Amino acid sequence: MISVKNLYKEFKQDGKVLHVLNGINAEFKKGEKVAIIGPSGSGKSTFLRCINALETPTSGEILFKGKKVDVNSSDIDDIRKNIGMVFQHFNLFPHMTILENITFAPITLKVYSEKEAKENGMALLEKVGLKDKWNSYPSRLSGGQKQRVAIIRALMMKPEIMLFDEPTSALDPEVVKDVIALMVEIAKSGMTMIMVTHEMNFVRHSATRVLFMDEGKIISDTTPEELFNNCENVRISKFLSKLA
Numbered sequence: 001m002i003s004v005k006n007l008y009k010e011f012k013q014d015g016k017v018l019h020v021l022n023g024i025n026a027e028f029k030k031g032e033k034v035a036i037i038g039p040s041g042s043g044k045s046t047f048l049r050c051i052n053a054l055e056t057p058t059s060g061e062i063l064f065k066g067k068k069v070d071v072n073s074s075d076i077d078d079i080r081k082n083i084g085m086v087f088q089h090f091n092l093f094p095h096m097t098i099l100e101n102i103t104f105a106p107i108t109l110k111v112y113s114e115k116e117a118k119e120n121g122m123a124l125l126e127k128v129g130l131k132d133k134w135n136s137y138p139s140r141l142s143g144g145q146k147q148r149v150a151i152i153r154a155l156m157m158k159p160e161i162m163l164f165d166e167p168t169s170a171l172d173p174e175v176v177k178d179v180i181a182l183m184v185e186i187a188k189s190g191m192t193m194i195m196v197t198h199e200m201n202f203v204r205h206s207a208t209r210v211l212f213m214d215e216g217k218i219i220s221d222t223t224p225e226e227l228f229n230n231c232e233n234v235r236i237s238k239f240l241s242k243l244a
C-alpha cells in the first residue's frame with residue numbers, strides 16, 4: 001500500500017545541515033500493523049510526517065497505492081484523506097466542540113452528509129464512552145479523552161491507513177490503557193497501521209512487524225517475537241532493556 005524508496009530528509013538550521021532521514025526503504029502492506037521504535041531524535045516523527053506529506057523529503061519518494069505522495073500533485077487531497085494521522089499532542093481544534101471536531105473534515109470533504117456525520121460521530125463517541133462530551137470544548141477534556149477524540153476524528157474520514165505518532169506518550173499512565181484499548185480495537189478491525197510507540201505490551205500483542213530506527217535509518221525490520229526473543233543487535237537490546 002505504501003512504498004518508501006531511498007528517502008532522505010535534511011533540515012538546514014543556523015547554517016548547519018541536519019541529516020535526519022538517511023536512506024529509508026520500506027514497504028507497508030494492506031492490513032499490516034507496523035510499530036516503529038527507536039531513540040528520541042532518530043527521525044521517527046519526520047518519517048511519519050513525510051508519509052503524510054506534512055514534510056517534503058529532500059530526495060527519494062513515497063508511493064501510496066502507486067501514486068507519488070507529493071504536496072504539488074493533483075492526487076494529494078485524495079491521498080491525505082486516506083492517510084489518517086494521530087499526534088502526540090492531539091491537535092484538536094480548540095474553538096470547536098467535540099462533535100464539531102470530529103465532523104468538520106468529513107462534512108467539508110463530503111465523506112458524509114451532515115446528518116450521517118453527526119450520527120456516525122455520536123455512535124463512535126458512545127463506543128468510547130464520551131457521548132456526553134459531544135458539546136464540550138477540548139479544554140474541558142482530560143488528555144486521555146482528547147486523544148480518543150483525536151483517534152475518532154481520524155477514523156471518521158474512513159482512511160485506508162492510520163499513522164500514530166507516540167499517541168500515549170503525553171498521557172498520564174492511568175489513562176494510557178483506554179487509548180491502547182481503542183488502538184487494539186482498530187487493529188482488530190483490519191486497519192493498516194503504522195505506529196510510533198514504546199508501549200511494548202501493545203507492540204508485542206498487536207504489531208505484526210517492528211522497525212527499529214536509529215540515526216535516520218531503519219536498522220532492524222522483524223516480527224515482535226524475534227525482536228523480543230532473539231535480538232542480537234547490542235544497540236537494540238540496550239534500548240529495549242531501558243524500556244523494560
Ligand SMILES: Nc1ncnc2c1ncn2[C@@H]1O[C@H](COP(=O)(O)OP(=O)(O)O)[C@@H](O)[C@H]1O
Nearest residue numbers: 011013018020039040041042043044045046047
Ligand atoms: N522542522 C524541523 N527543523 C529542524 N530540525 C528538525 C525539524 N523537525 C525535526 N528536526 C530534527 O530532526 C531530528 C529528528 O527529529 P524527529 O523526527 O522528531 O525524531 P523522533 O521522532 O525520532 O524523536 C531531531 O534532531 C530534530 O530536532
Ligand SMILES: [Mg+2]
Nearest residue numbers: 044045046166
Ligand atoms: Mg517523535
